[in-house]
Amino acid sequence: MTKEMFTLKSSDGFLFVVDEAVVHQSVTLSPMVQDCAGREYPINNVTGKILNLVVEYCKNHVVVDGGDSSSSSSSGDALKKWDDEFITQMDLSTVYDLIMAANYLIIKGLFDLACQRVADEIAACKDHEEIRATLGIVSDYTAEEEAEVLKENEWAFD
């Protein structure tokens, strides 16, 4: 049985040819299976660099998810290991873009994976100062908000 192939086009013109099993992992793209076989489907807010990563994730998740339902725990472990390596080697700017892409394309597994990477990065920071430094965020509190933040961070004894 020949698989149906679909062509995804990134915002900057890169083309990715993928099969149905990959497309179905995106809730946003899933309906296109009906209409778009053979035609290019533009994804206007995801660049080629990011779409490449999305496709890579989905391809890897077809192999196991498409397998039998009694897949052994070792293949589940192998997939988890792949996920960990996949997300950890990325720099945070890429993770940011991946979060936005996975959110738009509604790919839950990828979205959760990327969010958890950010959460882990935050947890590794000793305090909010370090989070700001790591992510390049500037504090923009009003005086009132500052006072609130201070209070929230404080143990005040009797």
Added chain:
Amino acid sequence: MVDWAILPKDLLNLISKSLDSSFDLLHFRSVCSSWRSSADPKPPLPTHHLPILPDNGTSLFPDSAVGFRLSQRSILLVKPHKPPISESDLFGWLVKVEEDLNAPRKVTTLLDPMSETRRSLPEHFPRSLDVSSFKIRELGREFKLHYFNTVGDIVNSLYLEKAVVRYLDSCSKFVLLTIHVSGKLAVFTSWDRAWTVINDMPSPYDDVIVFDGRFFGVDNNGRTVVVDFESLKLELVASPVYGGDKKFLIESCGEMLMVDMYLSMEEVDGDPGFGEEVFEHHAVFMNERTVKFKVFKFLEREKSWVEVKDLGGKMLFLGDDCNFTASASDLLPSCGGSCVFFNGNVFNEDNVDAMQDRDLGVFDFRSGKIELVHKLPEYAKLFWPPPPWITSHERAEDHPGETSSKC
């Protein structure tokens, strides 16, 4: 360059929900304005008023008590962000914290993690601490029932049994499991404000715990049940082990353990200084010493407890109202771990004949030895006074205009 401050709020919210620790959430909320408004604050631990538990007719609580106040505390492991220069300062501080949100200004009280004792702050201790200057982890949550009277004051509590709580949905809907004075299990449901005492009790219950989202109770023989709060039925999940005199349930690294405390009832040698009859009458209480512990691991499928021969690097703490675990590598690297801290009567060679007060003791699992914690500075320093690096930080009030903290 991406701008994390402008990540859509719903996405920021989801990221904030992936944070395990409430202290990481606190940091998240302190980063900048958009992050702050995207993350819901850790829900405050509410204090609830409960109607009084029906007793057996014997008035075991003060006449003036009209109800219970349920308060909640966190047991925390506090460490400095940067390891201290001196190795002997390399340890964590164990403290129990209660926050009173009803006061006009939020007031934090520090308590002994192992008992109800409130800490009096040393004289030069700062009046406030910037929590973000430390690495803090919650090791456990304690629920405490106090009797209160018609004026709303807490009556000196005679209620000594462990209580555990499961929140359903929101902070106002909860179920509480405790041990009734009769030794039976009692359940309180917040929506109908009703207590139910469950009659199934081959042997009095010793401890209760929430583990894996479920209520467990263990009786004096180690027989363990799961409590279904909806049907109020008990399901046997582990057969008795018999053995020692008091059983404790504790969670450690995702597993449920049971600690079995052995008490000895030996007679004391020598002259206690009491009159003969008084001595005989008090003999049992004077000499109920804690002599050893065994630890068991819960095997759900086998419906049994299996003895654990080595605790590895774990340190178990059996507090009056909460049991919690820490790993030695985290809390006290110089110690090998594998010990159990408990409140009980400990043989004190300096004062053999005296009537013992309950004291904090530690059982070394490997050597089988028991010692008073106050005689072991290496362990005593975990509890009180606060370690030197707590106060070597600048106080929050010194920098009123900043939210930053310096080490």
